[in-house]
Amino acid sequence: MQERLDELRRLIRHHNDLYHRLDAPEIPDVEYDLLVRELEALEAEHPELIVPDSPTQTVGGAPSATFAPVTHELPMMSLDNAFTRAELNGWAARVARGLDLELDQGPPGVDPGHEADGGPVVDVAAAIAAAAAAAPVGYVCELKIDGVACSLRYEDGVLVQAATRGNGRVGEDITANIRGIAVIPNELTGPAPQVVEVRGEVYLPVSTFEKLNESQEAAGLPRYANPRNTAAGSLRQKDPAITAGRGLAFWSYQLGVVEGGPSLEGHGDALDWLAELGLPVNPERRRVETVDEVVAFADHWLEHRHDLDYEIDGAVVKVDRLARQEALGATAKAPRWAIAYKFPPEERTTKLLDIQVSIGRTGKATPFAVLEPVFVGGSTVQVATLHNDDQVRLKDVRPGDTVVVRKAGDVIPEVIGPVLAERPAGLERWTFPESCPACDTPLVRPEGEAHNFCVNPTCPAQRQGRIEHFTSRGGMDIEGMGESTVALFIEQGLISDVGDIYDIDWDAVAELEGFGQTSIDNLKAAIEASKQRPLASLLVGLGIRHLGPAGAEVLARAFGHLDAIVSATAEEMAAIDGVGPTIAASVADYFATDEARALVARLQAAGVNVQGPEVTSVPQVLEGLSIVVSGTLSGFSRDGAAQAIKSRGGKNPGSVSKKTTALVVGTEPGASKLTKAEELGVPIIDEAGFEALLETGRLPD
Numbered sequence: 025m026q027e028r029l030d031e032l033r034r035l036i037r038h039h040n041d042l043y044h045r046l047d048a049p050e051i052p053d054v055e056y057d058l059l060v061r062e063l064e065a066l067e068a069e070h071p072e073l074i075v076p077d078s079p080t081q082t083v084g085g086a087p088s089a090t091f092a093p094v095t096h097e098l099p100m101m102s103l104d105n106a107f108t109r110a111e112l113n114g115w116a117a118r119v120a121r122g123l124d125l126e127l128d129q130g131p132p133g134v135d136p137g138h139e140a141d142g143g144p145v146v147d148v149a150a151a152i153a154a155a156a157a158a159a160p161v162g163y164v165c166e167l168k169i170d171g172v173a174c175s176l177r178y179e180d181g182v183l184v185q186a187a188t189r190g191n192g193r194v195g196e197d198i199t200a201n202i203r204g205i206a207v208i209p210n211e212l213t214g215p216a217p218q219v220v221e222v223r224g225e226v227y228l229p230v231s232t233f234e235k236l237n238e239s240q241e242a243a244g245l246p247r248y249a250n251p252r253n254t255a256a257g258s259l260r261q262k263d264p265a266i267t268a269g270r271g272l273a274f275w276s277y278q279l280g281v282v283e284g285g286p287s288l289e290g291h292g293d294a295l296d297w298l299a300e301l302g303l304p305v306n307p308e309r310r311r312v313e314t315v316d317e318v319v320a321f322a323d324h325w326l327e328h329r330h331d332l333d334y335e336i337d338g339a340v341v342k343v344d345r346l347a348r349q350e351a352l353g354a355t356a357k358a359p360r361w362a363i364a365y366k367f368p369p370e371e372r373t374t375k376l377l378d379i380q381v382s383i384g385r386t387g388k389a390t391p392f393a394v395l396e397p398v399f400v401g402g403s404t405v406q407v408a409t410l411h412n413d414d415q416v417r418l419k420d421v422r423p424g425d426t427v428v429v430r431k432a433g434d435v436i437p438e439v440i441g442p443v444l445a446e447r448p449a450g451l452e453r454w455t456f457p458e459s460c461p462a463c464d465t466p467l468v469r470p471e472g473e474a475h476n477f478c479v480n481p482t483c484p485a486q487r488q489g490r491i492e493h494f495t496s497r498g499g500m501d502i503e504g505m506g507e508s509t510v511a512l513f514i515e516q517g518l519i520s521d522v523g524d525i526y527d528i529d530w531d532a533v534a535e536l537e538g539f540g541q542t543s544i545d546n547l548k549a550a551i552e553a554s555k556q557r558p559l560a561s562l563l564v565g566l567g568i569r570h571l572g573p574a575g576a577e578v579l580a581r582a583f584g585h586l587d588a589i590v591s592a593t594a595e596e597m598a599a600i601d602g603v604g605p606t607i608a609a610s611v612a613d614y615f616a617t618d619e620a621r622a623l624v625a626r627l628q629a630a631g632v633n634v635q636g637p638e639v640t641s642v643p644q645v646l647e648g649l650s651i652v653v654s655g656t657l658s659g660f661s662r663d664g665a666a667q668a669i670k671s672r673g674g675k676n677p678g679s680v681s682k683k684t685t686a687l688v689v690g691t692e693p694g695a696s697k698l699t700k701a702e703e704l705g706v707p708i709i710d711e712a713g714f715e716a717l718l719e720t721g722r723l724p725d
C-alpha cells in the first residue's frame with residue numbers, strides 16, 4: 025500500500041512537472057486523471073497516510089528559473105473534477121449539506137438501504153445526491169477554457185503585474201509577455217479600484233493555432249501539438265516580442281485580491297463588474313438554480329464545443345453567492361464551492377490508411393495508425409498509437425477500415441476499434457512485422473513483456489531516439505538539436521551516440537545546407553551550455569529505463585557524484601527514500617555495461633558536469649542505537665522514518681527487543697509493540713521526541 029502511494033505520488037509529481045514546467049506532457053489527461061483518482065481513493069481509505077506534500081494537497085508544478093518568482097497574496101487554487109453526473113450530484117450534495125440547506129429526501133415511507141428484509145435496495149448516498157441536485161443553491165456555469173492560468177494585477181486601474189499559477193503559491197512573473205496580448209487592457213475603464221487581481225486563462229484561438237501550423241508546415245517545420253501547449257510555450261518565451269506575435273487571447277473568470285472595489289453579492293456580479301472594467305469575460309456564462317440546469321448547460325456545450333474558436337474541456341460550476349462561497353471554504357488544493365464538470369474524451373471516425381511500426385530509443389516497437397486527417401479533441405490527428413501487437417490483434421483494425429479515434433484534449437490520440445459495418449470486403453488481417461523496419465534485425469518479444477523489441481544496439485532508429493532524448497528539454501536541453509538536426513547529423517555520419525555530441529566536426533557541419541555561421545555558433549553555444557546542466561538532467565538524458573526526473577534528482581542528491589552512482593549497488597540505491605527496487609535494479613544494470621561506463625568516461629572527459637548537489641553529511645548521532653517505529657507519523661512516511669534513522673547510523677528493526685533504545689509511536693501504533701516495550705521498560709516516545717532524537721541523538725527527558 026505505502027509503496028503504491030509513493031509510486032503514485034512520484035508519478036503524479038513527474039507528470040505535473042512535465043505539464044506545468046516543461047509544457048511537454050507525456051501521457052493523456054485521462055490517464056493522468058486516473059492516477060490522481062487512484063491516489064485520492066487510497067488516501068480517502070487511509071487518511072492517516074496523507075502527507076502534507078502529497079500532490080492531492082498541493083497544486084501544479086514548480087516555478088522555473090527563467091522568470092522571477094511572484095508570491096500570490098491569495099493562492100491560485102485548482103479545481104476538483106467531476107467526470108459523471110453522479111459525481112456532480114455528489115458535489116452538489118456536499119455543497120447543500122455544507123450550507124445546511126433543506127434537502128428533499130425522497131418519498132416518505134421508503135426506508136432506503138434495508139435490503140435484509142426484502143425492501144428496496146437503494147443507494148443512500150446516490151439518493152441524497154439526487155435530492156441535492158434539485159436544491160436551489162444558485163450556481164454560475166462557465167466554460168472550462170483549456171489554456172494557461174494567469175493572474176493579472178491592476179493598481180489604480182493600471183496593469184502592474186502578471187503571473188503564472190506556478191505551484192499555486194509562487195508563480196512566474198510574465199508581465200512583459202502579457203503586455204503583448206492585445207485583448208488584455210493596460211488600463212481599466214470606469215472607476216477603477218485601488219487593487220484588483222483578475223484570474224483567468226490565456227489561450228490560443230483555434231484559428232490562430234491552425235494558421236501557425238500552416239506556416240510551420242510551409243517552412244518545413246514540425247506542427248505544434250495542440251493550442252494549449254502552444255499557448256503555454258508562447259507565454260513563456262524569453263523574448264516578449266515572440267509572445268506578442270503569437271496572437272494569444274484571455275478570458276477572465278475569477279477575482280483575486282480586491283481593495284476598494286464595489287460590494288458584490290455574487291460571483292456572477294463579479295464577472296459583470298470585470299466586463300465593465302474592460303476585461304474580456306466569456307459571454308457564454310449562465311446563472312442557474314439547480315444541477316439539472318448545470319447539466320443542460322454542459323450538454324449543450326459538449327455538442328457545440330467546436331462552434332467556439334477556443335478549446336474547452338468541460339464546464340466550471342461555481343456557487344454564486346459570495347457569502348455562501350465563504351461559508352463553504354476550500355481544501356488545501358481547491359475551493360469546495362466550485363467544480364470542473366469535465367467532458368468525456370472526444371471520438372470521431374476516419375479511414376485507417378496504414379499501420380506502421382516505430383522503434384523507440386529502447387528498441388521498443390510500437391505500432392501506430394496512419395489516418396486520414398481528422399479533427400478530434402481540438403487538433404487534427406493523422407497518427408494514433410496502437411500500443412502493441414496484442415492491442416492490434418484485440419482491436420483487429422485493418423488498413424482500409426473506418427476506425428473510431430479518441431482524443432481528450434491531450435497529446436496521444438488512440439484508435440478505439442473498427443466500424444465493422446463499413447469494412448470493405450476482402451480486407452486482410454494485419455500482422456506485426458518480423459523484423460525492425462529501421463535495421464531489419466528480427467524483432468523479439470521477451471517473456472512477460474507486452475512489446476516486441478529491436479535488440480540491435482546500433483539500430484539507427486534507436487540511436488536517433490537516444491540522442492533526441494538526451495538533447496530534449498527534460499534531459500540536457502540542447503536547443504537546436506531537435507528531431508530533424510539529429511536525423512541529419514546521424515545520416516551524415518557526424519554523430520552516432522550521445523558522446524559524439526561533444527565531439528562534432530564543425531567544418532563538416534558548415535558544408536551542410538542550411539547551416540550558416542550563426543546557426544553553427546548557436547548550436548555550439550547550446551552544446552557548451554549543456555555541459556553545466558545538473559547531474560539529474562544528465563541521468564535523465566541517458567535514458568535509463570524507469571528512471572524519471574524525480575528518481576534522478578534523489579540519486580544525484582544522495583550520491584553527490586556520477587562516479588558514486590556508477591559504482592553503487594542496487595541495494596545501496598534501493599535503501600534511499602524515493603528510489604524503489606525497480607529503479608535501483610535498472611540503474612545498476614545500466615551502469616554495469618561496458619558501453620555505459622565508456623560513455624560516462626567520454627562525457628566526463630568532454631567536461632560535462634557530473635557533480636551533484638552538495639551532499640549534506642548527516643552527523644552519525646544514532647550510532648549504536650536501535651529505534652523501532654510503530655503507527656503513522658505525520659511528518660515521515662514509514663520508509664522516510666527508516667531512512668532518517670539509518671542515515672544517522674542507527675538501526676531500525678521491525679520489532680521491539682531488550683536491545684531497543686526507544687519505541688517511537690505515531691497514531692494507531694501496534695498493540696504488540698507497545699505491550700512489549702512496556703514489559704521490557706523500553707522508553708516510548710512520540711513524534712516530537714523522535715525529531716529531537718534525530719537531531720541530538722539523545723532521548724527526551
Ligand code: IVH
Binds near residue numbers: 101167364
Ligand atoms: S476557476 C478558485 N474558472 O481550470 C477557482 N478555472 O482545472 C479557480 N479554468 O486552474 C479556477 N476555465 O486554470 C476557473 N471558467 C473557469 C476556468 C478555469 C479554465 C482552469 C484554471 C484552473 C483549472 C483547474
